[in-house]
Amino acid sequence: MLHLYDTATRSVRELALREPGKVSIYLCGPTVYGPAHLGHGRATLTYDILRRYLEWTGLDVRLVSNVTDIEDKIIERATREDRPWDEITTECEAMWFRAMDGIGVQRPTDIPHATEYVKQMIELIGALIERDAAYVTDDGVYMDVESVDDYGALAFQSLEDMRAGGGDRMVVGAAQKRHPADFVLWKFTHCEPTASDPSWPSPWGAGRPGWHSECVVMSLDLLGEGFDLHCGGQDLRFPHHENERAQAVALGKTFAHHWMHNGFVVDAEGEKMSKSIGNVSNLLDLIEHYDPRAYRLVLLQSHYRSPVKMGQAGIDQAVASLAGLDAFASRAAAVAIGDSDPAVIAAFRAAMEDDLDTPKAMALVFDTVRAANSAIDAGEAAAGSLVGAVMEICSAFGLELSAGGSDASDDVLAKASALDQARADRDYVAADAIRSELQADGWNVETTKDGTTVRR
């Protein structure tokens, strides 16, 4: 069974399943007010790889990932551009899924929206007030973090330490907050609602829900108490996940059993990609200019918890590496694929079960490719099962290899034949000319004694 690092216990432990054969996962999704960036790509690819792996092992995976379509950033943008807020969220959500399609991330099984859960969030907030875990101030309803005994479990810091270590940081939020860490559950709308600034009625006054409530409500509604795994980027660990957990705990509900957080994407200088620094790269730009598989490969070759450096050089290396894998797929197309080599598959599984050791698994893929190439060269029967193992692993990773050539036009194929004819005639000047011509058109040309193959 899969062993995964659990943020809450800070240890690698078995991912226990609530129901045998089924995995329930909640992944915090995007706030839709702008384009998806590299950081979003890393998170979604990480969990896409996890999901595909789990499915490959035969588990029934339910992956719930929300869309946050109520949020200050959305309202700010709508107000600035004088547009209806939901025009922005609709547009950005469509853009988000275009990016996800582009990098080959499968759709979650459920995609709840915050706007669909306002009523339930109000119920949740009401229950928290009833239990004396939340209180009303002039500008909203706040969660009383001191009502939660183990608040700080994901921050690895007690409330006292947080306050003591606060240094000269400003306390953000209302002056009426009981504790600096108390967070907003409901924000009152003080002005008249506009098309850019949505508002919902509540028992405490018109307003909108705070960010931390939606994920609690949606995860518990769709997955139920004690679901298996809650995941997201490192930056969500605190305060977002801590605060989600606090609400569930305050209500006496069992929340996620296991917490998984992926590392950041950093730029070439090692700095985190962040909107405020302005070094964010748009995911759609990336996949427009490069092979979208390159990003997946970069991530597969590093551990999900490590920071990943994303720069020109890294992408170029991955592209070169993919060329090798595609070349393999091309020559492997001529081999009768057999049952995947059991030793390779066992090694793959062992690597993955150990906290998703995809770097080790990729090393295994490259080793197996080499072994398969040698077997093909030697005409050995083992080639088929080695090829099969490589294909099976790549498929479990969502890494599609391209055997190429299928999009070659008749014209290109005619040139390939002409090249073979010229070589047969020992007219190497003509042969080289044809090859150069094809290469200039972007084809990889391989002339062998069995004839010429062309690939993109």
Added chain:
RNA sequence: GGCGACGUGGCCGAGUGGUUUAGGCAACGGCCUGCAAAGCCGUCUACCCGGGUUCGAUUCCCGGCGUCGCCUCCA
């Protein structure tokens, strides 16, 4: 100020108390080829610094230095 992560060869990036030790990219040599390409074989650069533990440390401990993150919206 508190909490946390990290510092590996030309580059990216795993891993480990010693024995052969990732893997990728790049470079170089060889085989193959009409020449290339692809493929195969081989070579080359490593574990931030100072102490300690140990028969032995890149790996464990302590202390530096450096980089980064969280503590505030952020995948």
